[in-house]
Amino acid sequence: MMQPTIPQVDPIPLPAPYWLFKVLLIVTFVLHILAMNFMFGGAILAFVARLKGKKDPTYLRLSQDVVKKIPSFLAATITLGVAPLLFVQVLFGQYFYTSSILMAWPWFLVIPLLTLAYYGLYIVAFSGEKKAASHTWILLGSVVFLFLIGFFYTSNFTLMLRPEAWSSKYFADPSGWNLNWGDPQLIPRYLHFVVAATAIAGLMVAFTGFFKWNRDRAYARLLMDYGSRWYLYGTLAQFVVGIVFLLALPKEKMMLFMGKNVPATLLFWMAVILAVGAVVAVGRGLRRDDPRPQLRLAMWLTAVVVLFMAIARDILRMAFLPSFRPEQLQVQTQYSVLALFLILFVAGGILWVVMIRRYFAFSHADEA
Amino acid sequence: MNYPVWDLTFGAGLLIAIVSVVHVFVSHFAVGGGLFLVLTEQKAYREQNTALLEWLKRHTRFFVLLTVVFGAMTGVGIWFTIGLIHPSGTSILIHSYVWGWAIEWVFFFLEITAALLYLYGWDRVDRKTHLWLGWIYFVAAFMSMVIINGIITFMLTSGKWIETHNFWHGFFNPTYFPSLFARFAFSLALAGIYALITGTFQKNSDLKATVIRWSVRWIVPAFVILPLFIYWYIGQLPAEVWASAQGKMPTATRYANLALIFAILTFVAALVTLIRPKKVPFIYSFVVLAFAFVTMWSFEFIRESIRKPYIIYDYMYVNSIFKQPVEGDGGFSVENIREKGVLKVARWAENRTVTEENKLAAGREIFRLECQTCHGISGYRGMKGILSQKKWSYSMILNRLGSLDKMVNGVMPPFAGTEAEKEALAAYLASLAPAGAAVAPEAAPAADGETVFQQFCSDCHEASPDDPLFVKLGQFGIDQIRYLITRLDSLNEDMPPFEGNEVQRDALAKWILEQTKEK
Numbered sequence: 093m094m095q096p097t098i099p100q101v102d103p104i105p106l107p108a109p110y111w112l113f114k115v116l117l118i119v120t121f122v123l124h125i126l127a128m129n130f131m132f133g134g135a136i137l138a139f140v141a142r143l144k145g146k147k148d149p150t151y152l153r154l155s156q157d158v159v160k161k162i163p164s165f166l167a168a169t170i171t172l173g174v175a176p177l178l179f180v181q182v183l184f185g186q187y188f189y190t191s192s193i194l195m196a197w198p199w200f201l202v203i204p205l206l207t208l209a210y211y212g213l214y215i216v217a218f219s220g221e222k223k224a225a226s227h228t229w230i231l232l233g234s235v236v237f238l239f240l241i242g243f244f245y246t247s248n249f250t251l252m253l254r255p256e257a258w259s260s261k262y263f264a265d266p267s268g269w270n271l272n273w274g275d276p277q278l279i280p281r282y283l284h285f286v287v288a289a290t291a292i293a294g295l296m297v298a299f300t301g302f303f304k305w306n307r308d309r310a311y312a313r314l315l316m317d318y319g320s321r322w323y324l325y326g327t328l329a330q331f332v333v334g335i336v337f338l339l340a341l342p343k344e345k346m347m348l349f350m351g352k353n354v355p356a357t358l359l360f361w362m363a364v365i366l367a368v369g370a371v372v373a374v375g376r377g378l379r380r381d382d383p384r385p386q387l388r389l390a391m392w393l394t395a396v397v398v399l400f401m402a403i404a405r406d407i408l409r410m411a412f413l414p415s416f417r418p419e420q421l422q423v424q425t426q427y428s429v430l431a432l433f434l435i436l437f438v439a440g441g442i443l444w445v446v447m448i449r450r451y452f453a454f455s456h457a458d459e460a
Numbered sequence: 461m462n463y464p465v466w467d468l469t470f471g472a473g474l475l476i477a478i479v480s481v482v483h484v485f486v487s488h489f490a491v492g493g494g495l496f497l498v499l500t501e502q503k504a505y506r507e508q509n510t511a512l513l514e515w516l517k518r519h520t521r522f523f524v525l526l527t528v529v530f531g532a533m534t535g536v537g538i539w540f541t542i543g544l545i546h547p548s549g550t551s552i553l554i555h556s557y558v559w560g561w562a563i564e565w566v567f568f569f570l571e572i573t574a575a576l577l578y579l580y581g582w583d584r585v586d587r588k589t590h591l592w593l594g595w596i597y598f599v600a601a602f603m604s605m606v607i608i609n610g611i612i613t614f615m616l617t618s619g620k621w622i623e624t625h626n627f628w629h630g631f632f633n634p635t636y637f638p639s640l641f642a643r644f645a646f647s648l649a650l651a652g653i654y655a656l657i658t659g660t661f662q663k664n665s666d667l668k669a670t671v672i673r674w675s676v677r678w679i680v681p682a683f684v685i686l687p688l689f690i691y692w693y694i695g696q697l698p699a700e701v702w703a704s705a706q707g708k709m710p711t712a713t714r715y716a717n718l719a720l721i722f723a724i725l726t727f728v729a730a731l732v733t734l735i736r737p738k739k740v741p742f743i744y745s746f747v748v749l750a751f752a753f754v755t756m757w758s759f760e761f762i763r764e765s766i767r768k769p770y771i772i773y774d775y776m777y778v779n780s781i782f783k784q785p786v787e788g789d790g791g792f793s794v795e796n797i798r799e800k801g802v803l804k805v806a807r808w809a810e811n812r813t814v815t816e817e818n819k820l821a822a823g824r825e826i827f828r829l830e831c832q833t834c835h836g837i838s839g840y841r842g843m844k845g846i847l848s849q850k851k852w853s854y855s856m857i858l859n860r861l862g863s864l865d866k867m868v869n870g871v872m873p874p875f876a877g878t879e880a881e882k883e884a885l886a887a888y889l890a891s892l893a894p895a896g897a898a899v900a901p902e903a904a905p906a907a908d909g910e911t912v913f914q915q916f917c918s919d920c921h922e923a924s925p926d927d928p929l930f931v932k933l934g935q936f937g938i939d940q941i942r943y944l945i946t947r948l949d950s951l952n953e954d955m956p957p958f959e960g961n962e963v964q965r966d967a968l969a970k971w972i973l974e975q976t977k978e979k
Contacts, residue, residue, distance in 0.1 A: 097807050099462045100790035102548075104555035104625070116562075164576055170532055171569050178561055181543070181554050189463055189547035196466045196544045203479075203537040210529050258464075263810050266467035266828070268544075422788075426627045429559040433566070440566040444573060447596065451577045454585045 096255035098415050099186040105422035106182065108430050113179050114406070120175035122402045126292065126395075127172050131165035132242065133293025134158050135213065135235050137322055142228050150314060157315075158297055159231065160217045166210055184252065187413065191251035194261050196268025198244045209237035239286070246282040247272040253412035280337035287333050291326025294319040295374075295394060298387050305384070316383050320374045323390070327371050345411055349404070356407045363400040366393045461780050461792040463547040464808040465828050471840025472545040472833055477764075479541050481757050483534035488756070489654050490527035490571075491605050492647030494598030496655060496678065497523065497578070498591055503674070505587065511667040517582050519658045524579045526654075528572055545833060548780035548792075549771035556621075556630060557611050564607040571600035605643060613639045616763060617697065618773040638693035645686045646756060649726075652678025653752050656733070656745040669737035679730040679748070683723055690719075690759065701766050715765065719758035726751040768871040777873035779833045797876035802826055814880040823888025826881055830873075837892065847893040851915070858886040859956035860919060866955075867919045909971020912964045920955075925975065934976035941969040 106113065138158040145152030180188055192199045212234035216227045251257070251272035261270045272278050298319030304312035338346050349360040370393040377386030410416065468475065497520060504513040543550045554561070574597035581590050610631035614621065621630030652675040659671030694702055729748045733740045771778045777794075785793040791805050803809045803822060806829050811822040827835075827843075836842040852860070860867060861882050865874035875882055913923060921929045933941055945965050949957040958965060 099547075099807060100792075101788070102551045102555045103786055103788035103790075104552055107555065107558055107627070167528060167532070167572050167576060170536065171565075171572050174536065174568065175562070175565050177539075178554065178558060178565065181551065182558050185547075185551045185554065186462075189543055189551065192540075193464050193466050193544055193547065196468075200475075200540060200544060203533055203540055207530065207533045210533065211525075214525060214529070259808075262464045262808060266464065268466045268468070426559055429563075429627050433559045433562045436563055436566050440570055443596070444570060447570075447573060447577060447593065450589055451581060451585060451593070454581075454589070 096415075097259050098255050099190055101186060101421065105424040107424065107426040109423055109425065110183070110418045110421055113183050117176055117179035117183065118402050118406055120172060120179065122399050124169065124172040124176055125402065126398060127165055127168040129289040129292035130296045131162055131169045132238050132286075133289035133291070133322075134162050134165060134296060135231070135238060136290055137293050137297055137318075138162065139228070139231050139235050141318065142231065150311065151318075153311070154297075154314060154318060156220075157300065159213070161300075162213045163210065163217050166213060170206075183418075184409075184413075184416070187252040187255070187416070188248075190255075190258060191248050191272075193268065194251060194258060194270045195244070195248060195272070198269075198271060199248055200268075202241050202244055205237045205241055209234040209241070212237075242285060242289075243282055244271075246285060247278060250275050250278055250281060253409060255413075255415065276340040277337065280333060280340045283333045284330070284337045287326050287330050291323045291330065292394060292398070294322025294324075294326060295387070295391055298323070298383075299391065302384060302387075316387065317378060320378050320383065320387070323374050324371060324378075327367060330367070341408075345408060348407065348411055353407060353411075356404055359400045359404045359407075363397045363404070366397050366400075370394050370397070461548070461797075461802075461806050461829065462790055463780070465832055466544050467828055467832065468545075469836050469839060471836035471842065474836075474840035476538075476541050476545055477761075479534055479537045481760060483531065483538055484756060484760055485650070485753055486526055486531040487535060487605075488643060488647040489523075489650040490531045490647075491598075491601045491644065492649070492651035492678070493523050493527065493654060494594070494601045495648065496651035498594035498598060500655075500674065501591060501594060509670070511664060512670055515658070515662060515667055515671060519655065520579050520582065522658050523654070524575050528575050532568075532572065546771050546778070546780065549776055549778075552772060552776065553611060553615075556625070556627065557614075559627070560607050560611060560631065564604050567600045567603040567607070571597060571604060574600060602644070605647070606640065609640045609643060610636055612763075615770075615772055616701075616767045618775055622774050634696040634698075635693055638689055638696055642686060642689035642693055642759075645682045645689055649679045649682035649686070649752065652676065652682070652730070653726075653745070653749050656730075656740075656748055657742075660740050660742045660745045665738040668740070672733050672737040672740055676730050676734055680727060683727040683730070687720075687723060697766070715758040715761045719755050719762065722751050722755040722758065726755055765871070769865065769873040779830050779873055781830075781873060781876055794874055794876045798878070800878075802829055802877040802881055814878075814884045819884045819887050820891060822881070823884035823886070823891075826877060826885045827888055830876065830885075843889060844892050847889060851893075852890075854886055854890040856959050857889050858883065859959065861886055863920075863956065869920065909967040909969075909974075912960055912968040913971060916959055916964075916968070923975075930972065930976050933972055938969055938973050941972055942966060945969060 138155045141151045141155035141158065145155055212230045216231045216234070219227055251270075254272070254275060257272075257274065264270075296319070298316045301312040301315030301319070304315065338349065344352070348356045351357050370390040373386045373390040373393070377383030377390070380386060466472065497516070500512070500516050500519075503509075504516060539550075574593050577585075578590065578593045578597055581593055585593070610633070613635040614630045614633050617634045619629060619633035620626070621633070655671060655675040655678070659668060659675055662668045662671065726748060729744075729751055733744070733748075767773060769777050770783075771780070774783060776782055780792065781797065782789045782793040785795055789796075790807075791797070791800070797805050801813075803812050803814070803826065809825055809829065811818050811825050814822045827837075831843075834841055835846075838844045847857075861875045864872045875885070877885070910923075913921075917929065921927050924930070933944070936944070942965060944951065945958050945968060948955045960968070
């Protein structure tokens with residue numbers, strides 16, 4: 093077989109050691125994906141609750157309460173997405189830019205589609221419960237756009253792993269209308285992310301019940317039960333989708349998680365066990381009078397699952413890119429700017445927490 | 461070269477221009493508008509003006525919906541777009557300035573959070589906390605400008621970075637401070653202009669007058685100092701850059717004039733609202749907005765057009781070819797491509813050699829590799845349009861490819877490739893012009909000198925008495941001019957030989973003489 097064409101590594105050396113970028117990439121990716129799950133999954137949950145709301149108005153209230161939070165989660169998704177997108181370009185630019193160019197139009201369309209989805213969500217969020225029914229269509233439009241955007245993301249981040257497919261795709265259509273069709277992992281991987289989003293958003297919705305627990309027990313319980321069920325069914329569905337995804341990988345990649353690569357295998361199976369633990373906890377919570385301790389446990393477990401899965405994802409990426417040789421990368425650390433970043437990063441993080449705490453120290457006018 | 465080229469037939473440059481211009485207009489508002497919010501809030505408390513405060517709450521919602529959504533999305537949009545159109549340039553910027561961007565990201569995160577808390581906080585937190593959030597917002601927004609400005613100005617005035625590759629040398633480059641001051645002044649003006657929009661929308665005429673008077677106090681001073689900062693900015697440009705922008709580069713000059721005219725218009729239009737502030741119609745605020753928009757748009761276009769033919773000044777051309785060979789450049793320097801051939805060096809080429817059979821296809825591919833970052837086939841800067849207007853024959857196109865970097869006063873990179881590749885590109889370009897347009901000049905000789913000048917000389921020379929052509933030839937008589945026209949290629953190695961016939965030559969000589977006499 094012919095050697096695939098892969099662009100040359102950038103002539104400017106890495107301005108910090110490879111591992112530092114890797115750590116930052118994975119950590120910021122986890123934060124981004126959590127925010128994305130709350131936002132995207134939350135929008136789906138809110139939409140379904142809205143449909144239920146036609147028969148039972150308490151679901152309309154639930155839907156509207158969730159929708160109100162979505163624009164802020166979307167802001168968080170974008171902001172937290174900037175960092176991993178930056179670091180992925182530092183480390184994997186030669187793969188990432190190429191796959192982006194092959195599917196330039198869909199990739200570019202992410203921007204206008206997301207802008208429309210964003211405004212749609214704001215329109216729904218700023219409208220009262222009375223208008224909720226008529227705004228169902230706007231919400232649906234936003235959700236559909238989010239589904240498309242997610243698909244473009246999965247397509248790009250899997251196409252970047254297939255240098256062998258690039259040339260034929262590019263020369264067949266250089267106008268940027270390719271997607272990663274023909275990759276068996278494309279659809280299962282996409283579904284893997286979509287299903288995870290609904291499950292994790294379920295936990296988020298359940299968590300919002302915590303704040304209503306003392307004031308409005310029945311409603312809090314509804315939030316927790318509705319969220320828990322999404323988490324349960326989502327995660328159970330994930331066991332199926334996950335197996336399909338695993339089987340869709342080339343055999344030697346799948347075997348990484350079946351003993352061939354020790355860290356990958358450990359991470360993967362620990363994540364599976366923790367996910368089972370979380371499912372059991374949430375299931376128990378549903379039957380308890382006070383599900384909060386069970387839900388809290390499930391949240392922590394799930395956060396760890398997401399972290400482990402993100403690391404496993406990185407191991408899989410590296411396995412797909414044998415041409416990528418981190419040890420050959422030139423490094424010339426920019427100490428002064430790096431130090432400045434680290435200081436501002438920590439200071440900014442502290443200020444952020446202070447801001448949030450100071451803000452939430454005041455209770456909302458209509459909650460008082 | 462290193463990356464596949466996105467075959468965007470209507471013009472890649474247009475796409476970048478659209479995304480950037482709309483972003484610039486909102487992102488500057490995000491900075492100045494932050495200061496406007498807190499100072500207006502303080503003013504409302506001080507004057508105990510509840511109507512003003514109520515308006516400010518509504519204005520905050522408008523501000524957040526515009527900056528947090530549209531501003532952030534288009535900002536990320538620029539990044540997406542340049543990655544698709546200039547992947548090599550983007551990669552170099554990212555590798556050189558990733559920690560700058562990482563710092564900007566920290567501020568961006570604080571900025572967005574503070575904006576949302578400020579908006580939702582109107583009904584929730586006390587005044588002191590609310591103002592505190594507003595100040596955090598403004599400082600964070602300003603800091604993100606402080607950082608991105610270093611990277612944008614670096615692309616035009618790369619300064620000492622070219623030798624040292626030092627972060628700070630590139631960041632605090634010669635135009636860093638004037639650009640920052642100019643942008644900040646503009647952002648303050650924009651804060652006033654957007655306030656004019658929501659202000660003129662108010663029914664309460666006292667409130668309307670208050671908001672308008674207050675807004676004008678932001679617009680007018682900013683538009684007084686803005687020209688000073690721009691003048692300072694121009695002073696920091698390398699002499700040859702600005703010299704070429706002044707007279708020789710039509711685009712930049714046109715935009716400079718436009719910027720000046722519209723800055724004055726904005727200034728005047730803002731002042732006019734003070735005559736009867738209670739009666740200013742809503743639609744009028746959009747007139748002021750449009751004037752300011754053209755001013756800023758022109759300024760950004762000057763910056764973009766004087767940077768040509770580079771994406772990073774003195775380092776990388778817009779088509780991702782390195783000006784000089786550098787270590788690890790993958791062979792994508794002009795020198796190496798000339799030696800080995802672009803089809804061999806480029807990573808993404810189907811035709812690796814030029815043959816008689818594949819000549820047009822190879823030419824098309826070379827066009828994509830070297831030209832399509834800026835030129836479409838049709839559409840924006842489309843070659844079909846340009847060539848059917850110029851009516852060049854194949855041999856004339858070939859001549860011009862030899863001195864591309866001298867054409868239109870050096871806005872284009874030199875052609876990089878072998879002779880055979882140049883011929884293939886010329887053949888492809890000649891095939892683009894609609895049938896009948898590429899009539900050889902010999903077939904239909906233009907008899908009047910001005911047409912001949914337009915046809916053969918105007919790619920490099922301006923029809924203006926200051927142009928070296930007229931200055932130098934002014935000292936000669938008609939016979940000498942006629943003789944010199946036949947010897948063009950020996951006068952200057954960059955000039956192609958005269959391509960017209962004798963009738964055309966005589967007409968041209970006569971016309972040139974008339975022009976120099978008129979002076």
